[in-house]
Amino acid sequence: MTRLVVVGGGISGLAAAWFGAEAGFTVTVLEGSPELGGKLRVGELAGHRVDVGAEAMLTVRPEGVDLLTAAGLAGERIAPTTISAGLRVQGRLRPLPARTMLGVPASVAAVREAGVLSAAGLTALEAEPALPPLPPLEDDAAVGTLVRERMGAEVVERLVEPLLGGVYAGRADALSVRATMPALAERLRAGGSLTSAAQAVTDTGARARTESVFTSVRGGLGRLPQALAGSGRFAVRTGVTVREIRRKPSGFALECGAVPASELVEADAVVVAVPAGKAARLLHALAPIAAAELSGVETASMAIVSFAFAGVALPQGSGLLVAGDERLATKAITLTSQKWPIETHGLTLLRASVGRVGETAALQLPDDELVALVRRELHPLLGIDAEPRDVLVTRWGGGLPQYAVGHVERIARVRAALAAVPGLAGCGAVFDGVGIPACVGSARAAVDQVVASLAVRGQ
Numbered sequence: 430m431t432r433l434v435v436v437g438g439g440i441s442g443l444a445a446a447w448f449g450a451e452a453g454f455t456v457t458v459l460e461g462s463p464e465l466g467g468k469l470r471v472g473e474l475a476g477h478r479v480d481v482g483a484e485a486m487l488t489v490r491p492e493g494v495d496l497l498t499a500a501g502l503a504g505e506r507i508a509p510t511t512i513s514a515g516l517r518v519q520g521r522l523r524p525l526p527a528r529t530m531l532g533v534p535a536s537v538a539a540v541r542e543a544g545v546l547s548a549a550g551l552t553a554l555e556a557e558p559a560l561p562p563l564p565p566l567e568d569d570a571a572v573g574t575l576v577r578e579r580m581g582a583e584v585v586e587r588l589v590e591p592l593l594g595g596v597y598a599g600r601a602d603a604l605s606v607r608a609t610m611p612a613l614a615e616r617l618r619a620g621g622s623l624t625s626a627a628q629a630v631t632d633t634g635a636r637a638r639t640e641s642v643f644t645s646v647r648g649g650l651g652r653l654p655q656a657l658a659g660s661g662r663f664a665v666r667t668g669v670t671v672r673e674i675r676r677k678p679s680g681f682a683l684e685c686g687a688v689p690a691s692e693l694v695e696a697d698a699v700v701v702a703v704p705a706g707k708a709a710r711l712l713h714a715l716a717p718i719a720a721a722e723l724s725g726v727e728t729a730s731m732a733i734v735s736f737a738f739a740g741v742a743l744p745q746g747s748g749l750l751v752a753g754d755e756r757l758a759t760k761a762i763t764l765t766s767q768k769w770p771i772e773t774h775g776l777t778l779l780r781a782s783v784g785r786v787g788e789t790a791a792l793q794l795p796d797d798e799l800v801a802l803v804r805r806e807l808h809p810l811l812g813i814d815a816e817p818r819d820v821l822v823t824r825w826g827g828g829l830p831q832y833a834v835g836h837v838e839r840i841a842r843v844r845a846a847l848a849a850v851p852g853l854a855g856c857g858a859v860f861d862g863v864g865i866p867a868c869v870g871s872a873r874a875a876v877d878q879v880v881a882s883l884a885v886r887g888q
């Protein structure tokens with residue numbers, strides 16, 4: 430049996446362990462913190478189990494749902510009761526327009542109907558299809574620049590910033606079209622109109638869809654890590670931080686734990702499944718080019734402030750996003766008890782997201798002041814000024830990698846540098862997308878890479 434050690438017990442590492450066991454490896458996951466799951470985590474709020482990290486998984490890519498099913502959670506899946514959301518724009522709550530590609534409108538009529546743009550903003554958007562066609566998109570570009578030039582600044586501030594920002598906690602002017610909207614970038618390789626390209630992408634997605642776009646699990650998506658680990662297919666050690674990975678004549682030695690009590694773990698193959706900055710530190714001697722590339726990836730920090738209220742009335746829908754120019758610390762709110770079919774015994778559960786790349790002032794506040802700030806904003810956003818029954822603050826320092834212009838090429842260089850070391854591969858949120866299905870996909874690719882490279886070495 431060949432020993433595979435996976436560094437990092439987030440969803441990427443656990444998926445790699447799962448696929449590694451399937452491929453016939455004897456697998457051990459080394460997780461530095463006391464708990465498995467990374468950004469998939471369940472917390473307790475007024476006696477209810479709630480997700481305090483990722484809370485919904487896209488079903489349009491199969492990898493996440495397939496893994497849920499393999500882990501035995503298919504029967505526990507839940508779909509949102511509603512996916513209609515609001516958009517806070519110009520101090521008012523409007524419906525989030527239907528048919529956008531991460532905020533890039535595919536339907537001018539839907540944006541008009543939602544009333545989120547000014548008359549001038551709408552005119553700029555309406556004019557886009559008749560502008561001289563875009564030249565073929567051969568190089569990467571910033572989403573904000575591309576959309577502003579074609580559709581006007583309001584579309585960027587009021588639609589793209591909140592939607593794209595909701596996924597990456599990033600700024601449209603820095604995020605890469607190729608990395609954050611690969612299907613749109615692919616369409617734009619032929620040039621033409623941005624509205625038509627967004628239309629083609631959203632039409633294809635809608636045709637392929639047979640179920641709700643999102644799924645979760647009763648009791649929290651954060652149950653998935655335990656379900657995977659509980660399968661017994663691989664070993665898990667928590668509280669074991671890997672400090673360095675060294676190459677040996679055959680295989681690897683991983684130095685774990687703090688110096689005088691450090692421990693060496695031996696492996697024939699290693700999958701590194703930790704965030705970019707940490708991966709860079711682990712790989713600096715083994716794969717210096719990969720390490721240098723990974724250390725160049727910026728991250729955004731966030732906090733999730735979860736509340737339980739009794740006897741409050743909410744606007745309809747699953748939640749709301751906040752336009753980029755609203756000057757609020759709160760970027761998005763999920764109306765948890767309204768979005769998911771869960772029993773909350775009459776309590777209203779909701780969670781607010783705070784923080785975006787470069788916006789750290791609110792995150793530097795101590796918990797009580799952060800809660801007070803969000804509570805002050807809940808009034809204009811939702812009309813809530815009641816005393817909460819319970820509050821939970823969860824901080825995600827450096828929680829989301831930023832896919833800057835050129836990210837796809839950067840990751841190709843990382844993969845090439847890792848592939849030069851037989852038996853070594855990497856996966857995680859920095860690779861092919863931050864969403865859970867993309868993380869799972871990157872884990873599959875990492876295991877495939879390790880299998881292929883060991884087969885070559887064995888020849």
Ligand SMILES: Cc1cc2nc3c(=O)[nH]c(=O)nc-3n(C[C@H](O)[C@H](O)[C@H](O)COP(=O)(O)OP(=O)(O)OC[C@H]3O[C@@H](n4cnc5c(N)ncnc54)[C@H](O)[C@@H]3O)c2cc1C
Nearest residue numbers: 437439440441461467468483484485671828857858864865
């Ligand atoms: C607030 C928030 C909300 C989100 N919401 C959603 C959502 O609704 N849907 C969605 O699809 N995605 C969502 N995401 C994104 C998604 O959750 C993450 O991209 C994904 O969970 C990352 O998984 P990962 O395994 O790559 O990394 P992580 O979850 O960061 O796991 C890495 C693990 O490695 C461990 N580790 C680090 N260094 C070492 C070391 N040296 N030795 C050993 N272990 C180490 C860490 O402790 C951690 O457990 C959200 C992200 C955040 C921050």
